[in-house]
Amino acid sequence: MSIWLFLGLLAAASLSARMMPALPGRYRVAAAVLVAVAFFVMAPWLLDGYRLFQLSRVAIWVIVAMGLNILTGYNGQISLGHGAFVMIGAYTAAILLDNHEQVGFVDASPWPFWTTIIAGGVLAGALGFLLGFPALRLTGPYLAIATLALVISLPSMVRKYDGLTGGSQGLIISQPPPPPGLEDSLSRDEWLYILTALVAAVMLIIAWSILRGPLGRAFVAVRESEVAAAAMGINVARTKVAAFTISAFYAGVAGALLTVLLGVMTPESVDIVTSINFLTAIVIGGLASILGAIIGALVLVLLPSDGPGVVAWLPLISEDAVNQAPGAIQGLLVIVVALLLPYGAAGAYHRLVRAGPAGAVATLTSLPSRARERALTIRETLTWAWQETPWSHTRSGRDR
Amino acid sequence: MTTTLLTPAPWDDWQLFGEQVISGLATGSVYALVALAVVLIYRSTDVVNFAQGEMAMLVTFSMWSLTLAGFPAWTVLFIGIALGFALGGFIERTIIRPAENSPHLTVVVVTLGLFVFLNSIATWIWAQGELPKVFPTPFGFDSVNLGVARVTTHSIGISAVALAIMAGLYLLFNRTSLGLAMRATAQNPHAARLMGINVGRMLMLGWALASAVGALAGMLVAPVTFLYPAFMLSVLLYAFAAAVLGGLDSPPGAIIGGFAVGVAENLFGTYTPDDILGPEMKLPLTLLLLVIVLLIKPSGLLGRSQVRRV
Amino acid sequence: MLKISGVRAAYGPVQALDSVSLSVPEGAIVTLLGSNGAGKTTTLRVISGLVRPAAGTVEFMGRRIDRRPPEWIVRAGVSHVPEGRQLFADMTVLENLALGAHTRRDRKSVRADMERMFAYFPILEERRTQVAGALSGGEQQQLAIARGLMSRPRLLLLDEPSLGLAPRVIRGIFEIIQQVNKDEGVTILLVEQDASLALSLAGYGYVLETGRVVMADESARLREDEGVRRSYLGY
Numbered sequence: 001m002s003i004w005l006f007l008g009l010l011a012a013a014s015l016s017a018r019m020m021p022a023l024p025g026r027y028r029v030a031a032a033v034l035v036a037v038a039f040f041v042m043a044p045w046l047l048d049g050y051r052l053f054q055l056s057r058v059a060i061w062v063i064v065a066m067g068l069n070i071l072t073g074y075n076g077q078i079s080l081g082h083g084a085f086v087m088i089g090a091y092t093a094a095i096l097l098d099n100h101e102q103v104g105f106v107d108a109s110p111w112p113f114w115t116t117i118i119a120g121g122v123l124a125g126a127l128g129f130l131l132g133f134p135a136l137r138l139t140g141p142y143l144a145i146a147t148l149a150l151v152i153s154l155p156s157m158v159r160k161y162d163g164l165t166g167g168s169q170g171l172i173i174s175q176p177p178p179p180p181g182l183e184d185s186l187s188r189d190e191w192l193y194i195l196t197a198l199v200a201a202v203m204l205i206i207a208w209s210i211l212r213g214p215l216g217r218a219f220v221a222v223r224e225s226e227v228a229a230a231a232m233g234i235n236v237a238r239t240k241v242a243a244f245t246i247s248a249f250y251a252g253v254a255g256a257l258l259t260v261l262l263g264v265m266t267p268e269s270v271d272i273v274t275s276i277n278f279l280t281a282i283v284i285g286g287l288a289s290i291l292g293a294i295i296g297a298l299v300l301v302l303l304p305s306d307g308p309g310v311v312a313w314l315p316l317i318s319e320d321a322v323n324q325a326p327g328a329i330q331g332l333l334v335i336v337v338a339l340l341l342p343y344g345a346a347g348a349y350h351r352l353v354r355a356g357p358a359g360a361v362a363t364l365t366s367l368p369s370r371a372r373e374r375a376l377t378i379r380e381t382l383t384w385a386w387q388e389t390p391w392s393h394t395r396s397g398r399d400r
Numbered sequence: 401m402t403t404t405l406l407t408p409a410p411w412d413d414w415q416l417f418g419e420q421v422i423s424g425l426a427t428g429s430v431y432a433l434v435a436l437a438v439v440l441i442y443r444s445t446d447v448v449n450f451a452q453g454e455m456a457m458l459v460t461f462s463m464w465s466l467t468l469a470g471f472p473a474w475t476v477l478f479i480g481i482a483l484g485f486a487l488g489g490f491i492e493r494t495i496i497r498p499a500e501n502s503p504h505l506t507v508v509v510v511t512l513g514l515f516v517f518l519n520s521i522a523t524w525i526w527a528q529g530e531l532p533k534v535f536p537t538p539f540g541f542d543s544v545n546l547g548v549a550r551v552t553t554h555s556i557g558i559s560a561v562a563l564a565i566m567a568g569l570y571l572l573f574n575r576t577s578l579g580l581a582m583r584a585t586a587q588n589p590h591a592a593r594l595m596g597i598n599v600g601r602m603l604m605l606g607w608a609l610a611s612a613v614g615a616l617a618g619m620l621v622a623p624v625t626f627l628y629p630a631f632m633l634s635v636l637l638y639a640f641a642a643a644v645l646g647g648l649d650s651p652p653g654a655i656i657g658g659f660a661v662g663v664a665e666n667l668f669g670t671y672t673p674d675d676i677l678g679p680e681m682k683l684p685l686t687l688l689l690l691v692i693v694l695l696i697k698p699s700g701l702l703g704r705s706q707v708r709r710v
Numbered sequence: 711m712l713k714i715s716g717v718r719a720a721y722g723p724v725q726a727l728d729s730v731s732l733s734v735p736e737g738a739i740v741t742l743l744g745s746n747g748a749g750k751t752t753t754l755r756v757i758s759g760l761v762r763p764a765a766g767t768v769e770f771m772g773r774r775i776d777r778r779p780p781e782w783i784v785r786a787g788v789s790h791v792p793e794g795r796q797l798f799a800d801m802t803v804l805e806n807l808a809l810g811a812h813t814r815r816d817r818k819s820v821r822a823d824m825e826r827m828f829a830y831f832p833i834l835e836e837r838r839t840q841v842a843g844a845l846s847g848g849e850q851q852q853l854a855i856a857r858g859l860m861s862r863p864r865l866l867l868l869d870e871p872s873l874g875l876a877p878r879v880i881r882g883i884f885e886i887i888q889q890v891n892k893d894e895g896v897t898i899l900l901v902e903q904d905a906s907l908a909l910s911l912a913g914y915g916y917v918l919e920t921g922r923v924v925m926a927d928e929s930a931r932l933r934e935d936e937g938v939r940r941s942y943l944g945y
Contacts, residue, residue, distance in 0.1 A: 327520025334513030
């Protein structure tokens, strides 16, 4: 089955479960989630090895995106540097899993892989905790640039201290085999998919329970107004540091999984563009939304691999251009989606759900006319700026 | 280990120290220009333009093509400024303006998307042949002895041009009614509209100016760094550091920050022990310095402590 | 001079104006009364082009100005002194005044007009090189009005000039408003919380309730009206 059919069916089935009139309201979300889970459980039978590997990557990016969404979406702190936390987790796992002794104190024999996932998360979380305090003093753009500085500094540090990290060669690990008894029935790709998807599911459940609890409400309250939050008895500093710590923990867990999935970790495995793309992904997927993190992660993986091919289908676009400059297509799509869906894909989804089945159909069918309307408004605002000045008061009629 | 903190120490070789400081000031003037561009856009549109460096890169590559066609270096410099101006205005009008009522992060993501887009376009068009390309300088690379240090004419040239641009921008913003209107737009766009100021045109002009300044910086630094699609990335990072250091909303801060970062970068590269730090670590060290400054002054040296805007 | 008919306006889903019609004759002072949220400020914002009406027309000196951008309307001769003053807080008094004259090119007469403003508002001359944010509330309001007059408007829209000021200061400002109306022939449309003050100044008044004009009459008659007295005058 092609991945597009898979995802299309998943979206359709889950959306119809969400809007099923027969179900009482509070079960509809559960039904939609169950349908989605069922699809992901069946994925190893439905998709080929390459797509399954891609879905494993999606699962890992879901964890990062969820963590970043906790920080940026729910708590309102921007980070462009989550790639750094991913790298910390990834290198922690790689150092613990490889067969070498690092700088004389890290054990040469590999640890059990699941402990390294926890270790990666904990170490990244600890760094996040430490960075959370300076971040308290920085507002939006300053924090964005400071975190960008972090992710940009890391690769040269990794290269410099090669005794620990293997330098630009990176570290190679042996991937964990499937659990005993399942070696014959599971291929490596299937096993890694199950592993990453399971961890992602657990991390999403944890995120969900944090976000609906008092801490989650504190995150949102602090984002909306620190003054008002403090007046309600919320410890603003503690809340923001907590968001940073949790968020970094998520990125670290994802990083450790990435090492396991790739079997190798180099300074280039998580580059600046990837780190920036985490933020892009959650904005396109939808801020402050679990669904947004999932959609964002899908976009992060599928846009580079399939975006150019899809665009090549459009008339007037030469396949050559698409193949030569895949990044151009990707950047353009990011811009277009950000402009058309300012509240992200999850925002659009929630609008559809609120509209109900009939409303959703109406909305979808009215899309072309609405797009035309929007184009007209844009054109109007653009021409406004150039309209000539009126009859009186100016002699030259020019602005300068 | 017997590493001293300063290897070699500045007092062992004053000539070297002088050269490092002066060449740091020269690259610093380029950082200052890019930082100014970042600040100009931040003040008027409230957004950090992450595509600033790539816009300059695109212009510089286009101008490289012109020099191949035989245009002299000076002419190319002026055409490049004009092209940067047009590009900035075009980008503001086509992709930044439509996002003006969207959440703030949307605009940030649009500039990030633009970053990826421009980078890929340049790779497609110009990265086919040999890289990096050599970009000509109108000032030449002759060596001049200033007594304390030997510097190149190029270093002197770019510093002079940068200072001239800074003076010009100062006059524009403080001595003309157009500059006054641009400042008013940056400060309170709603009130500015009620004054009869065409706010849209001012924003577009702000982007155009910033882009022109950035493009000029790109063309000034390209003869030293050579030209490849990512050549502005580290320049932009140092410029961000400079802008943040001085305060994102303060043009004088950007200039001071630019020079400070340029000198700091050189000194870190020269005077830190090679086995644990050294030249490869000068970027992390500069950025660390930035973070330390931010912790002491969270909105930069000259920035106003701001109420968070939504 | 100004004629609004059937104007409807909304902020997103919130209906702010529901078919407002009114007219302001040349040279007059007209006031808009109403409680908070009645649509007074929105009416001014529609006139000055900050809000685009969903329906209805706005005519100024015989020309339609709805669907025009604010910068165009300023040039047409309408000046809006907004609620909360909206000064350029980091700029000096002189710079604020210069920005008020942004639409004008005749530098000499701009300078003469500044001197005239200093005659009306002497305190501004003393403060000419101070930044607007450092002025007191009353001084800021005077600066806002002076800035509004610098474009040489035919029609001045004043939104709550008394907001947050001491009664004595308010009286001074209202005297100047009256004087400007008389001397300069500037037509004034005044939105004001303090109804008795507004009615003492204006010759004609409109009463807005939830986005509609519910009453329109000469000030003297409005002052006599039982409903107006109870709701807005408080006696």
